[in-house]
Amino acid sequence: MVPVDTPNIDLPTPERSAPAPHQSLWTRVEALLFDVQKPARYVGGEQGARSPVHGEGRVAWLLCYPDTYEIGLPNQGLQILYELLNDRDDALAERSYAPWVDMESAMRAEGVPLFSVESHLPARAFDLLAFNLSAELVYTNVLNMIDLAGLPVRSSARDPSDPIVVAGGHCVFNPEPLADFVDAFVIGDGEEVVGEVNEVVAAHVPVRSAQAREELMHDLARIPGVYVPSLYVARYEHGRLVAVEPLPGVPAVVEKRTIADLGQWPYPRSQLVPITEVVHDRLNVEVFRGCTRGCRFCQAGMVTRPVRERPAHQVRAMVEEGLSRTGYEEVALTSLSTADYSGIEQLVRDVIGDPRHEGRVSVSLPSLRVDAFTVGTAAEIQRVRRTGLTFAPEGGTWRMRKVINKLISEEDLYSAVDAAFSQGWRRVKLYFLIGLPTERDEDVAAIAELGARCAEIGHRYHRAVTVVASVGGFVPKPQTPFQWASQDTAEELRRKIALIREAARGTRGLTIRWHDPEASVAEGIASRGDRRVGGVVERVWRAGGTFQEWSEQFDLGLWEDALAAEGLSLDEVVHRSRDRDECLPWGHISAGLHPDFLWGDWREALAGGAVEDCRWTPCYDCGACTGFGLEHVVASPHPPAGGSQGTGQNLEQGGRVPVHLVSARR
C-alpha cells in the first residue's frame, strides 16, 4: 500500500512479453550446466518425481523452494503438497529451487527464466508459484525467483494473466514483510487447504482482466486459513503501525488451518530420492506434528499445536514400505521432539530389529530429549557409525531455563551426558541460546561451566572427548510468548560470546562455537517487521543480497543500508521490546493461541514461572485446541519414563547439582 521508490538497479530480467510457452527449456538449460557448480541441482530425475501432463482442466502449480536444491529437495511439506496436487484430476505440480549464484548469472546472461526441474518448463507456464517459507533469511531469494520467473516482484505491478504467487510454511505466521510480493498466504497445515485453493483457482483461470483477478483474490480470501494481503490496509501513525484493517467482506483475523488427524494423511507416500547428494539424504517419516513442551522461544512449538501422533502401525508401514522402495539404509523419525512419541522405544526396536534389514538399517531421532533414558534408546539404534549426540539445554542456568520453559534439570543433563560417554560416544554437542529475556552475565558464563562439567564427565570414560557448546543469538518470534521481548544487538551478543569463550579458555575437551550475531540481527528484521520491511527486503535483493542464509553471501551492511533508505532503524524493528497495547504486525494472523494466553505466559516467564506439558496434564486453554474443536492425539496418557521435563517435576530443585553422578566405568 505504501508506494516505494525502488532504486534503479538493472538486473537483466527474462522478457515477460512472450506468452507462456509450454515448451521445455532443457536444451538451453543444458548448455549452461557445463560451467556451473553441482549441475545435478538442475536436472531433476528423482525417484518418485512425476511427469505431469499440462493442459485444460488442470491447475498448474510450480512449488518453489527459495534455497538451493540440496536444502530444498528433502523438505517434507513441499513433497506432501507435490503428491496431493499431482494425485488430483484438476491439478498438477512441478518443483523449482533457487539457482545458485553462478547458475543465476548464467541464466540472466542467456535469458533463461526460472524453470521446473521435471519438465524444464518456464515458470510462466504455471498458474501458481507456491513458495515454502521455512526461514526468514530466504526472503530475498523469493523475490529473486519471482523476478527470474519474469514477473514484477510487487503483486500490484503484475498483469491479470500473470501466475499467482502464494506462500506457506512457518514464516507466514508473520506474512507482512512479504505482503507486497505475495498474492496469498496459506496459514497452517496445508494438506486440506491446498485442494480448496486449487478449486478456487480452477474456477477462475484463465484470468483475463484486472477485475477477474480481483474477484479471484476475494474468493481466495474467503477460504479459511488464506490471507490475501492486498485486501488489508496497514495504517501507520507517528512512524509506527497502528492497524491492519480488512476491506469489506474479508475476515479481520485469519485463523490457521489444522488437520485433526495425522493418521489420515500418510504422506509423502513416495518420498523423492534425488540422484545427487542433499541434506537429510535418508527416509523421513513424520511421527507426530505439534509440540506442547511449551518452550517460550520456540515458534514451531507454538504454531503447530496440538500434538497429533501418527498411529504406530502406520509409522511402521511407512518405514517398511519406504525403505524397500528407496533403498535407503537410514530412516529419520521426524517431529519437533521425537523422544516424546508414545511408545518410541518399542517403535525403534521394531524397526531396527526387523530381520529383513539384517542389522543394516539405522534410525535417527533428529531431536533428542535431554535425559539418560533417551540416550539409552539412542545407543540401541546407533549401533553402526556413532558420530555424536546433540542436546539442547538452551539456557546455562536453571533460572534461565525456567524463564524459557525448557525444564531440563542439571541432573537430567549430566546423567544424559554421562550415559552418552559411558555408552561409547566421544562427541557431545550442546545447543544454547544467548540474548534471552532477563538474561544476566552469570547465566551466560554458566554455559561454559556446563560445558566444562560435561567434558569432565567425558574424561572419566575416554582420554579424548569433544564437547561442543554451540551458541546462537535469540531472535524473538511472532506468535510466541516472547514476541514482545527485546532482541540483543550484535555488539551485545559478541560481548556475551566473548564472556563464554573467556570462561571456557583452557578447558580441555570443550569447544565453543557461535552463530554469526549479525545474521541474528537480519533474521530479527525479517521476523518481526511490518509491511514496510518489504521495502527493505526488496532493496537488499536489488543490491545483490541473495542467499542470506549462507555465510559467504550474507552481508548485514546491505540490510542496514536498506533500513536507513526506508526510514527505519534496527532499534525500531529489531531491538526494542513491545508493549501489550502495541499493534503487532501479525496481530491479524492467528495460530489459535489466545493473545491473553501469550501475554500471561510472557509475564509468567519474566517472573521465572514454568508451565507443564499439557498433553499429559490438565489443559490451560492456550486456544490451539479449544478454538478449533481439536484435541491432542496421543496414544499414551502418561509422560514417557525419564521424561521429567516439565511434568510432575519438583521445579524448585532443578538447579541442584547431584552429589553422585550415575554409573561408574564398567
Added chain:
Amino acid sequence: MTGSGVRLRVRYSKTGKVRFTSHRDVVRMWERALRRSGLRVAWSEGYSPRPLLSFGYALPTGAESLAEYLDVTLAPQLFVASGSHWAAEQLWDDVAEPPAEPPAEPPAEPLAARLSALLPDGVDVHGIARLPVGSGSLQQEVSSCSWKLEVHGLASEELTSRVERLLAAPTALVERERKGRITSDDLRPAVLALTVVRRAEGGAVEPTTHPEHAWLQAELATRPRGVRPRELVEVLGPGTKLSRACRLQQWIERDGTRIEPLAICGHGAGTAATRAERRAS
C-alpha cells in the same frame, strides 16, 4: 578383503541428464539400487562398514559414458537374499557370458534389466559377468580409455592442424597447481591416439548442429597419470572449448592386446584373447 568373496563385474552406461551427477552420486545410486535388488553385497569390516563396491576411473561430472564398470563383491554365505525371485543357478546363467558389444536395445538379461530398472533414467546395465578369482581391480588394470569429445571455437582445418602438431610434438606441457605449487606435467605420453572426426561419424553421441563444433576421438592412457578430456582440449591451445564428452570404451592391456574389461571374465585366457582380437580389429 576384496579377494575373498565372489565378484561380479558390471558394465553400464551413463547418458542423458544423469551425466550431471558426480562420481560420488553414482556410488550412492548403486548402493541404493543393489540394496533393492536383493543381491547380497559383502560389507567391509571396521568402524565404518561400507558395501564392497569397486569403481573404475571416475568419470568427470558432466561427461557421458557407454562403458562404465563396477565390481561388486557378494557376501560369501548366500549371495541372493531370500525372497528374491532369482535362484542361484539363474544368477550364474545371467552372468556367464559377457556381451560382445553394448547392445543397442535395452539389455535382455533378467539381472541386468532388473538393476537398470532400479537405477535412475540414463544409467543402464549392459552386461554382468563373474570375475575370475585373483583378478585385479579396475583401477589397477584399466590402462586406457577411448573418448569422443565435442569441441567448439575453432574451424575444423585449424583444429586438424593443432591435433597434428600435438601428435608430432615430443612433449605437451600443462601447468597445474598441486598442493599450492605450480607444477608442469607432460601429457603427451598419455595421448595414445587423437583424430578429428567428421560430424556424420558422431556415432553414439548426438551429432552437433553448431557449425563450429567438431568431434575428436581420443585414446588416453590412465598411467602414469590419467588425462582428463578437459586437459586434453587445454593442450590444444587457446580458442577451443570442450562442450561434451563421452567415454566410449575402457581397455585392459594383456600381452600387448587391448581387452574390454568384461571380456577378461570369459572362461579361460584363450576365450578372452579371441574376444580381444575381435574387439581390437
